[in-house]
Amino acid sequence: MEGMSTIVKKVSQLVAGIIFMYGIYIILHGHLTPGGGFAGGAIIAGAFILLILAFGSSALNLKKEVAGSSNTESVAILMVVILAIMSLLMGIKVFFTNFLPKGEPGTLLSAGVIPLYNIFIGIEVAGAILTIFLALVIFKEESSK
Amino acid sequence: MELTISIILGFMIIGAIYAIHAKDLLSAVIAMGIVGYGLVICFLLLKAPDLAIVQIVIETITLVIMVAVVLDSTRKELELPFDRKSLVNMVTGFVIFAGLFYFFLHAIEHLDPLGMHSLRMAEPYVNGAVELTGSINLVTGVLFDFRAYDTLGEAVILYTAALGALTLLRMKGKKTV
Numbered sequence: 001m002e003g004m005s006t007i008v009k010k011v012s013q014l015v016a017g018i019i020f021m022y023g024i025y026i027i028l029h030g031h032l033t034p035g036g037g038f039a040g041g042a043i044i045a046g047a048f049i050l051l052i053l054a055f056g057s058s059a060l061n062l063k064k065e066v067a068g069s070s071n072t073e074s075v076a077i078l079m080v081v082i083l084a085i086m087s088l089l090m091g092i093k094v095f096f097t098n099f100l101p102k103g104e105p106g107t108l109l110s111a112g113v114i115p116l117y118n119i120f121i122g123i124e125v126a127g128a129i130l131t132i133f134l135a136l137v138i139f140k141e142e143s144s145k
Numbered sequence: 146m147e148l149t150i151s152i153i154l155g156f157m158i159i160g161a162i163y164a165i166h167a168k169d170l171l172s173a174v175i176a177m178g179i180v181g182y183g184l185v186i187c188f189l190l191l192k193a194p195d196l197a198i199v200q201i202v203i204e205t206i207t208l209v210i211m212v213a214v215v216l217d218s219t220r221k222e223l224e225l226p227f228d229r230k231s232l233v234n235m236v237t238g239f240v241i242f243a244g245l246f247y248f249f250l251h252a253i254e255h256l257d258p259l260g261m262h263s264l265r266m267a268e269p270y271v272n273g274a275v276e277l278t279g280s281i282n283l284v285t286g287v288l289f290d291f292r293a294y295d296t297l298g299e300a301v302i303l304y305t306a307a308l309g310a311l312t313l314l315r316m317k318g319k320k321t322v
Contacts, residue, residue, distance in 0.1 A: 026198070031280035034194035036288065038299075042202040049206060070311060077304050080297065096293035102279030111279035117289045117296075124300050128307040129206065135307075136210065139314040140217065 003056030012054035019047040027122040031111040037118040041125025048130050057137050066134040073127025079120045083113060150187055157183040168222050174211045178204065195284045 003009060026033075027040030052060070087097035103110035160179030167173040181204035188197040225231065270291060271283065280286035288296050 031282050031285045033282065034284070035198050036195065036282070036285045039195065039198040039202065042199060042206070046202055046206055049209065053209070066311070070307065073304060073307060077300055080300060084293070084297070096290070096297075098278060098290055105275050105279050106281055111286075114278065114280050114285060114289045117293075118285065121296065121300055125303060128303045131307040132310045133206075133210065135310045135314045136213075 003059060004054050008054050012050050016047045016051050019050065020044060023047065023122075023126075027118055028108070028115065030118040030122075031114045032106065032108070037121030038125055040118075041122040042129060044122065044126040045129035045133070048126075049133055052133070052137070057141060062134065062138050062141065066131060066138060069127045069130045069134060073124050073131060076120045076124035076127060080117060080124065083116055083120070087113070146190055150190055153183045153186055153190075170215045170220050170222060171212065173222075174208065174215055177211075178208050181208070195282075 023040045023043035023046075025040075026035035026043060027037060030036035030040065084096050087099045088095060090097075090099040098112040098114065100112035102112050105111070109115075157180045160176045160183070164173045164176040164180070167176060181200065185197050185201045185204070188194075188200060270287060274283050274286040274291075275281060278286035278290040280290070
């Protein structure tokens, strides 16, 4: 898969950073505004997919990329489970308890562990969608050889 | 609002029917886009922005992948001959549709009007979520506190899907090397 023209490359370079920041905003404000881990993770994966489509797969080392994204999503889903097990050890001993202090509702640092779950679920969703896309790209590259 | 949603649903049904019968697979994929983006507008009208954000992003990514697949393989729809087997299939489908529609008409007599459901289960969630979870966004509070097992299941399903795609697609590639 080869890249597109210079105009497309430049515009996607400019836009991808803004989309990435918007995804991080959606994830971090998941407990205050609409959105959350799933929506923000999909937006972050969209930013990466935009760059890959504009620059073509020849611009990056596909094996390294797919190893990185699958490792990232594995670590993120492991962190979600570790956070859930941590609530077995602290506070009331129930799986998935909100063991951190709740704080004042409406501020950014509130709602206990919910923002942490949002962050790791967001990383997991972004890594999973990017891994599926990269697997399709690698399949096309290897079958066209 | 019911009228607007009915018009959008009509467009979505027309798009879905066109997607089935289109001779060009690329226009079938674009017609499927009508269904997805119409669903986004329905979610926004029904005041569900959380779902609308997810739906619009996933629909766009899926459309990009589907267009890439169609451009890479073939744009022609398979030509199937019309024989007795397809006639039996059509009659069976129509009979099942008529039966389900009959029971649907009987079932909706006992339902509340659109958007006016009685909230027996959800009442404690809606009223006590801010005190119990500390999260202003009710959807996130339900997803990560009351229904955290569901969220873990969804995340594990996505993880398994990524691993499955990686395994299946890489095995085919490795065999040719």
